[in-house]
Amino acid sequence: MRGDRPRQGQGATEVKRALVTWVLALGAACATLPAAAQVGPSAAEAAAYTGLHAAAHKGDVDKIRRLAAAKADLNARDGNGRTPLHVATFARQRDAIQALVQAGAAIDLLENDRYDAVTIASVANDEETLRLLLSLGASARQVTSRYDGTALIAAAHLGHAGVVEQLVRAGAPLDHVNNLHWTAAIEAVVLGDGGPRHQATLKTLVEAGANLQLKDRNGNTPLQLARSRGYTEMVRLLEAGKAR
Template structure:
């Protein structure tokens, strides 16, 4: 089998979650961090398809968990974007680079805060030292994203409270100088506004 055929088989096996085939390819000397046309490694393909046994196998075999594809996906960021707590808990012990950016310039907690992924946000704040005040390309912190880009409902209130309890700065404004409190009030999110006031906003 040529190197290219071996690689194709390896990436397909990871995408399908076929751990036996993945092991065979590794034993045959395939490059564990080689990518497909989208820049996706085997571990990224396995992560996207929720093949957790395969992800665990590739981590233990030494896969680069930080390598990002053309859309900036890697296993850690996939777990944050897709609300995949099982994947996150698999990846965290492998010490992922928490500073890797999504295509919008956020860190993992940014999209998780925006999308209402409460358990992901809690896991990140409790078990990592991810930068809770990171500002993305459009000038928004996770706290601002949690307020501006969602519905102000119970999940968002819980996320705002979690962020504030773990050091989110309630005074960091968007690029127009609007504070989280101003934005919460503009949107009529009274419970979130109360949380911000209680945190000293």
């Protein structure tokens, strides 16, 4: 983690500055957990899978169709609450996803960590799988994760600009506030690095009409947060958006 604890001998101003830096770094590190909390099947879990979970992980479409015809439970859960659709999404087995949905599998279920397939694909920056899920009717509007976030917030956090574009077009809520009191626009600033990927992400959100006046728990708007971090291009984007 960046940011050192204040050392003895520093003046009052330096101590205060060091404390603020350390607390901000701690908060940012903790706030990265929403994306990191996703847990795909381990190698051991995958090896132990049977039935539809095994077929989904391997992309065995013929087996999926046979099991579906035999009335297997299309929404069966593994030990972490993952359905075969979740497993196929983690494994990027797009033919398996399509076969499961065509057979009647529910497309918007949450696993134990409260992630749906859309958020799983979004965090993985898997644009092709996300495109398929959305074309099959998956929702971009669900509240997901222990942080009461959305796929859009998770993607904005990570600077997955192409994913953000897809989710915005699919009607993802631009101004959803998670339980950290952050929107997608705020996360693009406070959890981004100010670089091209997060700039492109923020540009999409601004152009889509995200509310730039919503504030974090400390009363800061995205513009104030970008200024405090010296993110010049983000400041320009937010000032232009504010002027509209």
